[in-house]
Amino acid sequence: MGRRILVTGLGTFWGSRLAQALEARDDVDLIVGVDARTPRLPLTRTEFVKADPSYAILQRVVRATHVDTVLHTHLQADSTRSSPRRLHETNVIGTMNLLAAAAAPESQVRRVVVKTATLVYGSHFDDPYFFREDSRRAHVPATPVERSLVEVDSLLRDFADDNPDIVTTRLRFANILGDDVSTLFSRLLRMRAAPEILGFDPRLQFVHEDDVTRALEFAVTHELPGTYNVAGPGTITWSETCDTVGKRRVALPPVFTRPAAIPLRMLRVTDLAPETLALLRYGRGVDTAKLLAAGFEYRYSTREAVEAFAEARRLERVVGTPEPYVYEHEVEEFFRHSPAVIRDESSS
Amino acid sequence: MPTGDTAPEPTVRSVEEPVPDVDAWGRSESFRALTRRLYDPIYRYWLRAEWEGLEHVPLDGGALLVANHGGAIPSDAPVIMHGVETELLRPVYGLAENLFRQLPVVGTLWSRAGGVPAHPDNAYRLLHDDRQLVLVFPEGTKGTGKLVKERYRLRRFGRGGFVEIAMRAGVPVVPIAVIGNEEAMPILWKSERVAKLLGLPYFPITANQFVYGPVLGYVAPLPAKFRVRVLPPVRFDVEPGRERYNRGMVMDESERIRALIQHEVDDMLRARHSIWRG
Secondary structure (H helix, E strand, O other), X not given: OOEEEEEEOOOOHHHHHHHHHHHOOOOEEEEEEEEOOOOOOOOOOOEEEEOOOOOOOHHHHHHHHOOOEEEEOOOOOOOOOOOHHHHHHHHHHHHHHHHHHHHOOOOOOOEEEEEEEHHHHOOOOOOOOOEXXXXXXXXXOOOHHHHHHHHHHHHXXXXXXXXXXXXXXXXXXXXXXXXXXXXXXXXXXXXXOEEEEOOXXXXXXXXXXXXXXXXXXXXXXXXXXXXXXXXXXXXXXXXXXXXXHOOOEEEEOOOOHHHHHHHHHHOOOOOOOHXXXXXXXXXXXXXXXXXXXXXXOOOOOHHHHHHHHHHHHHHHHHHOOOOOOOOOHHHHHHHHHOOOOOOOOOOO | OOOXXXXXXXXXXXXXXXXXXXXXXXXXXHHHHHHHXXXXXXXXXXXOOEEEOHHXXXXXXXXXXXXXXXXXXXXXXXXXXXXXXXXXXXXXXXEEOOHHHHOOOHHHHHHHOOEEEOOHHHXXXXXXXXXXXXXXXXXXXXXHOOOHHHOOOOOOOOOOHHHHHHHHHOOOEEEEEXXXXXXXXXXXXXXXHHXXXXXXXXXXXXXXXXXXXXXXHHOOOOOOOOEEEEOOOEOOOOOOOOOOOOHHHHHHHHHHHHHHHHHHHHHHHHHOOOOOOO
């Protein structure tokens, strides 16, 4: 019998991308996607369930579909996209509901994979240059998004302790870049000028969007209990990143940086979250040995991820961005369930 | 759409682009080459650094170089890094206070020149994973903050953290005794109160300020003759890779290395006829 997988955040880029990747696998029987928003990419056999943002419906879905794996791609690590209240609702309450559903007595769930961010380590002057999975955060998280992700971390730790029969995997991703996805850094590098803090040129790590999908798929198909950092091998400085992408830089003063960033945000020159400012000052690196030892292979190093992004940007400047996909519920339902459609087993 | 673990498709990348040379530790070889070129006259003709026992520094593999520290803005770190890099053609990473990392411009230049914050994880990774030479001054700011009358009396070697890191990484400690550093920028007087106000470990008035003026007197060293003596590597007979080592053993080894360097410093001072001519 094949795998039955539930994907949260189907309305996010990652949820849709993962569902696409899973649809191509023969060993996956069923993919159920849950989100408040509609899927972002065209899907052929994924069943979409519209849910409330904090996933109160999840317990019913898990019970009804007998899924064995829950893939939680819905954690929000980008605070420029939603309010602190929304972040808490999505990240903390959403995860609580998800874990409650997975641990319910009638649940068949044996594997939980969560996509989270290296943001949980913070970025501080006395941090080590490379965080290991067991490195402890030396400072209390200062921003709402970090607080919510750190809280999710402890929820997951408790869940893994309470449910030894469920393999719980946490993948902590470095900043993501890619052709299609819109992330904090891809937006910074798309704006008119990239911000920098005068006198600082931090070391950063990036992971390419394809490696993100592949790492999540790897976690679904391999048994990986615990926490794993995911970042393209190597590091790159922020100035090299901007030079590679061909981006002008605008310098912020090293003191009173946050107030100085306000006019830039208002003029839409750039969009800066407080946690981004910390990163542009001290940077962050993570140790990726653990996932490599588990057998994962990266296709893009940190530098190659930046180069691939630069290439995609050059193409984009010539041909523009493609039309976004619009999900039509009736159409999708028709192709999936109408007796009028002749479904060929070999196609997928 | 990539699925499964198929081989990566070949991608065409431009090859003629210059490879940026900032490594994972923030060190830039081209920046180091530039600073070496600028520092060489100071090293050669001003401080006239002379080495003994350089053959004790390993030519490959990780090793922890441990030296005594002195002078308000110490010249011992650049002298040792410069000497090893020019003679052995191996990079040296210098561990130092986190303080540097917080300073704009200075922090970045310091990092490009091979400075790394003295975090145990950084030291371990450099020594064990990257098999590099790492220079550390276990006295820290207690060594450099000494008054001129306390010169060459080595301070406590921290809590022996450097010994524990070397044990865990399975690398030798190479003790180095330096003289000249204390006289290159002696501290005549220091103010606790101003230091506290500015958040600095110490706030010195240096002899250099009477020679070069108030600002340059914090930067430019006096022409004290530098002598550097490298001692045979100290290896520890313990199993590497352990999370923790016996506290007492670590403290004993740390104290033994401190005494070794102190003994050698005293020996070199006995042979010295003049501060300036050596």
